[in-house]
Amino acid sequence: MIGDSTMANKKLDGGSPERGWGMMLPGFFSEDVVVDNHAQNGRSSKSFISEGRWEKVLSKVKKGDYVFIQFGHNDEKTDSTRHTVPGTTFDANLRRFVNETRAKGGIPVLFNSIVRRNFVRASDESISKDARKEPGKESLPTEGTQLFDTHGAYLDSPRNVAKEMGVVFIDMNKITHDLVQGLGPVESKKLFMWVEPNTVPALPKGREDNTHLNVYGGRVVAGLAADAISQAIPELSKFVRRYDYVVAQDGSGDFFSIQEAINAVPDFRKNVRTTILIRKGTYKEKVVIPESKINVSLIGEDGAVLTYDDFANKPNAFGENLGTSGSSTCYIYSPDFYAENLTFENSSGPVGQAVACFVSGDRVYFKNCRFLGFQDTLYTYGKNSRQYYENCYIEGTVDFIFGWSTAVFNKCHIHSKGDGYVTAPSTDQGKKYGYVFFDCRLTADAGVEKVFLSRPWRPYAQAVFVRCELGKQIVAKGWNNWGKKDAEKTVNYAEYESRGAGANPEARAAFSHQLKSLKGYELESILVGEDGWNPTKDGHKLIEVKR
Known part of the structure; x- marks a missing residue:
């Protein structure tokens, strides 16, 4: 698995409840499937390549291995080390992942980004803001009942490249959008890193984070991903398991x-x-x-x-x-x-x-x-x-x-x-x-x-x-x-x-x-x-x- 913080394994120091959905995915497969998660916090498709992370992953790929690819959250960032453009540089990086995986005999699978929990209509065209309240910052705007997209065309690139190259595509954004919209603005907080002050040693001041999943959210989203994988990749469906x-x-x-x-x-x-x-x-x-x-x-x-x-x-x-x-x-x-x-x-x-x-x-x-x-x-x-x-x-x-x-x-x-x-x-x-x-x-x-x-x-x-x-x-x-x-x-x-x-x-x-x-x-x-x-x-x- 390669991707960003929404997929990544997390540190457990101080009882931190943050989880990437890829971290929770092994619990939905039998032991016949080994999940090797290389997703990293803060990485885009560009920085994952430039830092040599993709080269390391590629060296491990063997014939028949599946490579799950999910980027977008940090490709949206404006800094030059991470920013890519949907339709051009972002797509080019996704094609590279696909071509080089196939050259090793691997099977690429493209995912788009999970939804941000954003029940506020943006006042501008920015799509790269994490709706997160950090200690000392002002409160978030008042929320409505409609979930609004924050990813824009970055959601389309994985879909388009998958269609162009004959790759399985899993629409994680729609899956998680339906989940969060269905729960609504109050219940959906239970999926994300909304932590009350003085409840978790790792976050003494608390956090209001609408991008990153907690333990419960990670498990729920991983379960939905496993269901989607089972439907899209019949060869893997027989290995999918469901536990309470x-x-x-x-x-x-x-x-x-x-x-x-x-x-x-x-x-x-x-x-x-x-x-x-x-x-x-x-x-x-x-x-x-x-x-x-x-x-x-x-x-x-x-x-x-x-x-x-x-x-x-x-x-x-x-x-x-x-x-x-x-x-x-x-x-x-x-x-x-x-x-x-x-x-x-x-x-x-x-x-x-x-x-x-x-x-x-x-x-x-x-x-x-x-x-x-x-x-x-x-x-x-x-x-x-x-x-x-x-x-x-x-x-x-x-x-x-x-x-x-x-x-x-x-x-x-x-x-x-x-x-x-x-x-x-x-x-x-x-x-x-x-x-x-x-x-x-x-x-x-x-x-x-x-x-x-x-x-x-x-x-x-x-x-x-x-x-x-x-x-x-x-x-x-x-x-x-x-x-x-x-x-x-x-x-x-x-x-x-x-x-x-x-x-x-x-x-x-x-x-x-x-x-x-x-x-x-x-x-x-x-x-x-x-x-x-x-x-x-x-x-x-x-x-x-x-x-």
């Missing part, structure tokens, strides 16, 4: 933290999902997703990690131990929660109980997620909670999958980092199912030699392993009674067609058994409950539930 919120540490999202995004989700937003993209990065924070934030989806980019380092014996603010439940990095109480491609980590190390994820909500679905820790990594807490884990990675040492819930683990990788116990269910008496593992792979670190499939935290514990590949770390006995002889009479510990070096049905503990068939353990029926939930068939589609 984006979390990003580089300022390219709505929020910097996951908890901020969760807090912004409307309470009890029914019959629709709120989707949140977590961009690549390590987010060190404790996250709570309360029961009122229903139907939330967290989608992580590769390398998105939620981490914290609390542990059971760590003192809280009152000097008391946090306890196992208090140690978790993430708490999920909401029903119909979905997470994909996200890592949940407790980074405190081998210091006893330290939970990475505490799951209490019902109908919770994890896909391609990772759960990292040592003891007590994954706490399936809710007694009436149904949970589904697909293609997930879960690691730990002792009891690293534990709790009351009914949970299915389908095609997951379960990894022991030390001798211990994979599961410690506390299934309530009368529950039909506890933990069921389908087609999972159980592995271990080098030197780990004594791992049990389960031990009963509570007397009626249930854990069943179906067609799982068991590494040599699984001891021949397979199951442990936790020193509770009476529990052997009530637990339901079973296997079906285990394979691998750790599969040893003849030597298994007498209180376990081998299933002769899967009747009653059909994958799709375990989580069905009374509402018919079937994540294996319907994915994370919402079901009609009376609330």
